[in-house]
Amino acid sequence: QLQLQESGPGLVKPSETLSLTCTVSGDSVTSATFYWGWIRQPPGEGLEWIGSIYYSGNTYYNPSLKSRVTISVDTSKDQFSLKMTSVTAADTAVYYCARHRLGGSSRWFDPWGQGTLVTVSS
């Protein structure tokens, strides 16, 4: 059964870089037709897609975050990672990773990791 698990610091200082890793188990990040994505949810608010990556390294980013975000993949560890620079309090959110179907004629996010809360505060 495919599972995803986010990991990383729960507290980041303003202006610093947020770094998170998602570990995939029960499948491989090299699965064809699947990208791997990051989505966030500020407390009490809705969902926002951050970006997605294919195992080849091809990436798509939310245009509103693109200048601060880098997503990378490590196929040897079945992990993919998120880096977000120059964070502010507005980046405080629960960060989810998810498998992102982007191939063929179907598109969806499933399954999702349990999420990890990242708070930006000094």
Added chain:
Amino acid sequence: QSALTQPRSVSGSPGQSVTISCTGTSSDIGGYNFVSWYQQHPGTAPKLMIYDVTKRPSGVPDRFSGSKSGNTASLTISGLQAEDEADYYCCSNAGSYTAWVFGGGTKLTVL
């Protein structure tokens, strides 16, 4: 890209049907047949309920159905049950095949 528009809340009694709307533009919902819906109970991760406008993943009850007309997608839940009480989010391609946007979410209350 702007968030898709959903009603903040809807409600219904057990056994009734409710419909949650998700309104976008011709650049997102109206331009693609890739609308998906997610259910989120408090403190848990979202769960895929509907994808590609009308398709239901294995394990999702057939009480859940999706549709689309023009720039508006809809999620209908029939035969409401207490466990359906949750937040629901729509999602669509936006502007291109490589960008994605979610709705603001709708809180479903089962009375």
